[in-house]
Amino acid sequence: MIDPMADPTGTPPSLRELTTYLLSRTGKDARTRLAERLAADGLRLYHHAALAALADLGPHTQRELAARLRLDPSDLAKAADLLAARGWIDRTRDAADRRRLTLTLTDAGRARLAELHAEARAVQDAVLAPLDPAERAALHGLLLRLHTGG
Amino acid sequence: MIDPMADPTGTPPSLRELTTYLLSRTGKDARTRLAERLAADGLRLYHHAALAALADLGPHTQRELAARLRLDPSDLAKAADLLAARGWIDRTRDAADRRRLTLTLTDAGRARLAELHAEARAVQDAVLAPLDPAERAALHGLLLRLHTGG
DNA sequence: CCCTATAGTGGGTGCCTACCCACTATTCTG
DNA sequence: CAGAATAGTGGGTAGGCACCCACTATAGGG
Numbered sequence: 001m002i003d004p005m006a007d008p009t010g011t012p013p014s015l016r017e018l019t020t021y022l023l024s025r026t027g028k029d030a031r032t033r034l035a036e037r038l039a040a041d042g043l044r045l046y047h048h049a050a051l052a053a054l055a056d057l058g059p060h061t062q063r064e065l066a067a068r069l070r071l072d073p074s075d076l077a078k079a080a081d082l083l084a085a086r087g088w089i090d091r092t093r094d095a096a097d098r099r100r101l102t103l104t105l106t107d108a109g110r111a112r113l114a115e116l117h118a119e120a121r122a123v124q125d126a127v128l129a130p131l132d133p134a135e136r137a138a139l140h141g142l143l144l145r146l147h148t149g150g
Numbered sequence: 151m152i153d154p155m156a157d158p159t160g161t162p163p164s165l166r167e168l169t170t171y172l173l174s175r176t177g178k179d180a181r182t183r184l185a186e187r188l189a190a191d192g193l194r195l196y197h198h199a200a201l202a203a204l205a206d207l208g209p210h211t212q213r214e215l216a217a218r219l220r221l222d223p224s225d226l227a228k229a230a231d232l233l234a235a236r237g238w239i240d241r242t243r244d245a246a247d248r249r250r251l252t253l254t255l256t257d258a259g260r261a262r263l264a265e266l267h268a269e270a271r272a273v274q275d276a277v278l279a280p281l282d283p284a285e286r287a288a289l290h291g292l293l294l295r296l297h298t299g300g
Numbered sequence: 301c302c303c304t305a306t307a308g309t310g311g312g313t314g315c316c317t318a319c320c321c322a323c324t325a326t327t328c329t330g
Numbered sequence: 331c332a333g334a335a336t337a338g339t340g341g342g343t344a345g346g347c348a349c350c351c352a353c354t355a356t357a358g359g360g
Contacts, residue, residue, distance in 0.1 A: 013206050015199060027175070063308080072348065098357085247337080308353105
């Protein structure tokens with residue numbers, strides 16, 4: 001019989017030895033923390049991602065953006081509704097192909113994106129608090145290899 | 151206008167620069183891969199976690215196990231139903247406190263757990279494929295610090 | 301011009317997670 | 331021993347996510 005007071009919330013050692021377990025748990029923690037902040041403004045993580053994509057890579061059609069963010073085109077349309085309603089993106093009908101809607105970041109969108117990035121950095125600082133700058137850089141490099149290579 | 155063929159699924163650079171973004175994305179990938187494998191047998195990740203906790207740390211009451219795995223006691227009861235139905239755990243009424251049910255891993259449960267660990271390792275090998283053993287160890291150490299320190 | 305394909309959209313489904321409450325059985329406290 | 335607290339359980343709820351279909355509008359190929 002274990003002592004419930006010793007470590008009532010401790011992770012089983014055999015799970016703690018799985019890198020993928022730690023990866024999914026810490027990742028979920030980070031995700032949840034940011035999601036909670038964004039939820040205060042009715043936003044989801046993919047709204048942030050959409051604004052970031054438009055800022056980094058320029059205007060996209062909805063289908064392009066959906067493909068980039070790995071979202072269903074139908075779901076992205078709903079996300080774009082919100083972003084347009086808040087004045088953060090312009091949705092303009094493509095003159096050459098009138099089926100297409102081109103999404104462009106507005107100045108207001110760029111400003112809001114800067115705030116969202118600041119929130120993301122705040123969460124990141126909290127999550128990575130146990131690591132010093134060199135360790136953070138090492139972690140980032142390793143994760144980047146997993147992200148692009150896997 | 152971007153060229154849709156250049157990198158239609160590429161992550162926006164400003165997100166790729168966020169360690170927490172990479173953490174949550176790679177973590178979710180790992181989680182999803184294992185979850186899919188377990189789902190083939192009607193299992194969820196917490197079934198694996200429950201068996202691992204019982205194997206590593208000995209018998210628990212349901213409430214202890216729920217606290218350890220951060221699950222709602224009511225949800226853990228349902229999970230325990232399944233594990234008991236498959237013969238992987240014994241649920242015995244505590245003689246001293248007849249409200250309590252003590253969960254104990256059976257031999258069959260231990261055998262199934264070994265299989266589940268093998269599946270988890272297979273997923274891990276796939277996810278960590280881009281890294282060499284030293285890098286994997288470094289990643290594990292860093293994540294462990296985040297997990298225990300955060 | 302007809303037929304097929306594509307872009308966007310509205311509406312819906314199913315799964316998972318995380319809750320939460322009510323209820324019974326049992327134990328503990330004063 | 332009466333009342334409060336606790337363990338487990340059955341049932342329900344709500345949000346997020348991923349997906350899917352039907353439909354309209356538009357474009358492109360033969």
